[in-house]
Amino acid sequence: MFSKTLFEISRYSHIALTLRRKTLNEIDVIHSPSFAKASEGILLRAMNMPDPAKRVTRSRMIKGSEIREPDYPIEAILLDRWSPRAMSGEEISEEELMRLFEAARWAPSSFNAQQWRALYARRGTEHWQTFFDLLVDANKAWAKNAAVLVVFISRKFFEHHNEPSVTRSYDAGAAWENFALQGFHQGLVVHGMEGFDYERARKELRIPDEFQVEAMAAVGKPGPKEVLPEKLQARESPNDRRKLSESVFEGPFHPGK
Numbered sequence: 536m537f538s539k540t541l542f543e544i545s546r547y548s549h550i551a552l553t554l555r556r557k558t559l560n561e562i563d564v565i566h567s568p569s570f571a572k573a574s575e576g577i578l579l580r581a582m583n584m585p586d587p588a589k590r591v592t593r594s595r596m597i598k599g600s601e602i603r604e605p606d607y608p609i610e611a612i613l614l615d616r617w618s619p620r621a622m623s624g625e626e627i628s629e630e631e632l633m634r635l636f637e638a639a640r641w642a643p644s645s646f647n648a649q650q651w652r653a654l655y656a657r658r659g660t661e662h663w664q665t666f667f668d669l670l671v672d673a674n675k676a677w678a679k680n681a682a683v684l685v686v687f688i689s690r691k692f693f694e695h696h697n698e699p700s701v702t703r704s705y706d707a708g709a710a711w712e713n714f715a716l717q718g719f720h721q722g723l724v725v726h727g728m729e730g731f732d733y734e735r736a737r738k739e740l741r742i743p744d745e746f747q748v749e750a751m752a753a754v755g756k757p758g759p760k761e762v763l764p765e766k767l768q769a770r771e772s773p774n775d776r777r778k779l780s781e782s783v784f785e786g787p788f789h790p791g792k
């Protein structure tokens with residue numbers, strides 16, 4: 536069954552390639568580069584293959600599971616999500632962005648209090664520069680190609696009785712992870728950042744004292760890794776994790792664990 540499927544795939548790709556080669560040869564005979572290009576586009580679309588010209592801007596984001604190996608089997612998206620830095624500089628629509636926040640909205644939280652809030656700036660708007668200037672230089676070097684910068688904050692006290700919200704950061708973290716997973720699912724780069732000036736963020740974004748500044752995130756369309764400084768190009772790949780047995784223990788904590 537499997538070898539039959541493989542055979543079918545190779546047979547059809549062979550036919551497709553032959554057809555493509557044949558048609559391109561015929562087009563060459565016409566000696567009209569613009570006609571040849573247009574015809575090739577039509578042919579590739581008919582064969583459901585991406586136009587090479589468009590492939591330049593549409594960079595493929597590799598999936599974590601192409602490199603990562605879990606200790607135990609898990610859902611693919613958990614392995615696949617990672618934090619690339621290479622982005623194209625293209626804008627993303629409000630609708631596309633709101634889907635990430637919508638995912639964050641459904642994260643669990645203590646008392647369902649949803650203490651997290653998010654402030655954001657989209658590229659090309661009046662707020663972009665204020666958010667961008669919060670970043671340390673090392674993050675500016677790649678986040679300059681993001682479409683959106685987000686600052687996650689959390690409310691320090693519960694609204695209903697004004698007692699401290701002990702798990703506010705934990706809950707904001709859950710919201711952030713939903714945000715990141717949804718973004719990855721939509722084919723976007725989503726990269727968390729703590730490399731920014733927290734005090735400046737409070738001041739510039741007029742964040743009141745009753746909120747804690749948690750972290751920032753850059754969101755954008757994937758770009759080719761060549762847009763990154765050389766040092767970052769070398770690190771542009773899904774990373775690994777410590778062994779599960781180094782983080783999880785049955786029973787109480789004791790030294791040496």
Ligand SMILES: Cc1cc2nc3c(=O)[nH]c(=O)nc-3n(C[C@H](O)[C@H](O)[C@H](O)COP(=O)(O)O)c2cc1C
Pocket residue numbers: 616617618619674726727728729730731750773774
């Ligand atoms: C809260 C938070 C802060 C981070 N801060 C930065 C940062 O300032 N700069 C950076 O390049 N990456 C930053 N990262 C990305 C982490 O280095 C990355 O998530 C980690 O190495 C795991 O890799 P992965 O996300 O590709 O799985 C941050 C991630 C998180 C969740």
